[in-house]
Amino acid sequence: MPKCQACQDEVDEVLRFKMNGKMRRLCEVCVEIAEEEAEISDGAYSAMKDMMEYKGR
Numbered sequence: 001m002p003k004c005q006a007c008q009d010e011v012d013e014v015l016r017f018k019m020n021g022k023m024r025r026l027c028e029v030c031v032e033i034a035e036e037e038a039e040i041s042d043g044a045y046s047a048m049k050d051m052m053e054y055k056g057r
């Protein structure tokens with residue numbers, strides 16, 4: 001069983017979520033939380049910046 005790297009729960013399926021440039025495997029619940037936290041801390045500007053970075057690579 002895959003394990004969520006945030007809450008350490010064993011789940012049927014983990015989702016890959018990129019956080020601060022690092023790929024983490026999280027359960028659905030933790031992905032939602034992480035997305036919310038990323039929005040709060042980074043705001044819309046960072047989302048724009050990420051998009052630009054993706055284009056650059």
Ligand SMILES: [Zn+2]
Pocket residue numbers: 004005006007008009026027028029030031
């Ligand atoms: Zn989790």
